Amino acid sequence: MAEYIKFRVTAAKAGVTLALMALIAGITDRAQASSPRATASVSVGSFLKLQGLSSAISGNLLKLENKLLKLDTSLQKIDKALPSYLKIKSANNTFLKIADANAKFLKVNDANAKFLKIDDANAKFLKIDDANQKYLPASAASSFFQGNGNVVSGALSSLGTSSQQLLSLPGGIIVVSISNTPGAGSLLTIHNGTSNTLAGAVSMGDGSVSQALTLKPNGDTQLPAVQSQAAEIRLQIFPGGSFTSVVSILIGLTPNPTTSQPEAVAQAFTGGV
Amino acid sequence: MGSDGRIEHQLTNPLTLPGGRAGLVLTGSKELEPEARAMLLLAEGLFRLDITVSGDTLRTIVRNLSTGQLEMTGGAYGPDGGHVILGEAAAYEPARTAIEFTLGQPDDRVEVSVTLATLRFAERGTIRVSAQAIVRQGG
Numbered sequence: 311m312a313e314y315i316k317f318r319v320t321a322a323k324a325g326v327t328l329a330l331m332a333l334i335a336g337i338t339d340r341a342q343a344s345s346p347r348a349t350a351s352v353s354v355g356s357f358l359k360l361q362g363l364s365s366a367i368s369g370n371l372l373k374l375e376n377k378l379l380k381l382d383t384s385l386q387k388i389d390k391a392l393p394s395y396l397k398i399k400s401a402n403n404t405f406l407k408i409a410d411a412n413a414k415f416l417k418v419n420d421a422n423a424k425f426l427k428i429d430d431a432n433a434k435f436l437k438i439d440d441a442n443q444k445y446l447p448a449s450a451a452s453s454f455f456q457g458n459g460n461v462v463s464g465a466l467s468s469l470g471t472s473s474q475q476l477l478s479l480p481g482g483i484i485v486v487s488i489s490n491t492p493g494a495g496s497l498l499t500i501h502n503g504t505s506n507t508l509a510g511a512v513s514m515g516d517g518s519v520s521q522a523l524t525l526k527p528n529g530d531t532q533l534p535a536v537q538s539q540a541a542e543i544r545l546q547i548f549p550g551g552s553f554t555s556v557v558s559i560l561i562g563l564t565p566n567p568t569t570s571q572p573e574a575v576a577q578a579f580t581g582g583v
Numbered sequence: 584m585g586s587d588g589r590i591e592h593q594l595t596n597p598l599t600l601p602g603g604r605a606g607l608v609l610t611g612s613k614e615l616e617p618e619a620r621a622m623l624l625l626a627e628g629l630f631r632l633d634i635t636v637s638g639d640t641l642r643t644i645v646r647n648l649s650t651g652q653l654e655m656t657g658g659a660y661g662p663d664g665g666h667v668i669l670g671e672a673a674a675y676e677p678a679r680t681a682i683e684f685t686l687g688q689p690d691d692r693v694e695v696s697v698t699l700a701t702l703r704f705a706e707r708g709t710i711r712v713s714a715q716a717i718v719r720q721g722g
Binding site for chain 2: 459460461462463464465466467477480513517542544545546548549560562564575577579581583
């Protein structure tokens with residue numbers, strides 16, 4: 311663009327030069343015949359008369375005239391090319407400066423480093439529609455585990471005064487926790503993670519008859535404390551509401567020969583009705 | 584068996600099944616030494632389930648106490664099921680299996696699903712076998 315402007319200034323200078331030359335009496339005769347630009351700026355009556363001039367002067371004038379013709383041809387070419395060039399003002403309105411682009415847009419290299427290509431995403435990730443078709447929603451997992459004949463095994467090698475989780479059915483629908491306080495015995499807590507009130511029965515393994523239980527929805531129920539270091543507790547939870555499984559939980563407490571504290575081992579069974 | 588007729592290692596309760604059918608749930612466990620045979624579950628008038636552990640094999644023996652035919656179902660290895668092992672329980676080498684059978688007179692059949700699981704107590708040299716049986720009155 312700067313080159314184009316420079317060329318226009320040169321062309322203007324050439325025009326002024328032509329006008330001055332036209333003021334010299336009788337100079338522009340042959341130049342007028344082949345130069346439309348000269349025609350525009352020089353009066354028709356002012357033509358170059360070569361008669362009476364020495365051959366040296368007339369020769370130099372002819373050379374000058376030829377150069378003017380070439381310059382004129384170049385100017386015509388530029389005039390023709392003008393529609394192909396864009397003015398700076400128009401360019402500013404239409405195009406973004408590189409500095410602004412850098413500030414406002416992410417370069418392709420940076421995008422490659424920061425973002426995942428669609429092909430890679432398709433190769434590595436599961437589409438939501440496919441996931442819905444192929445997998446069971448987490449909310450339904452607890453229902454799935456309520457089918458026939460499933461087992462969960464859990465163990466704690468050392469019981470402490472704070473309650474620890476002994477086992478949990480998938481989805482946390484039933485969770486058994488236990489703590490042991492010297493002198494107070496072992497305390498078992500049953501968490502009912504369903505939204506149903508569940509009936510149950512428990513045998514504490516101390517020779518007493520089994521007791522009925524009611525497990526509150528989304529709540530904890532504490533079993534009677536077990537004073538003995540060795541005991542076998544049996545618990546049954548019956549179906550209720552949307553909970554359609556029978557759950558049996560067997561919890562064994564035995565003294566740990568290393569720590570002399572009780573250890574707990576449990577297995578839970580689920581079966582659908 | 585206790586003086587009141589209860590089997591001390593077993594908890595038995597009635598179930599109400601869909602459609603108003605009657606049912607039972609039996610839960611029991613026994614810790615036994617290898618090669619010993621023990622009664623694990625007893626459903627009066629229906630069946631008795633005995634077990635023997637030999638090496639890594641758990642053998643189940645179903646004694647039919649009903650007046651009808653007993654038929655094993657559920658395939659050679661019993662019905663499928665899941666087994667989730669949490670935390671330190673892996674040290675006890677827990678295992679799971681299941682059996683299914685039907686028994687009783689043709690007009691009064693019951694279906695029985697038994698899920699069994701084992702835990703090995705290496706320092707005591709014993710195996711604890713636990714089970715849950717669900718008895719369903721035929722539809």
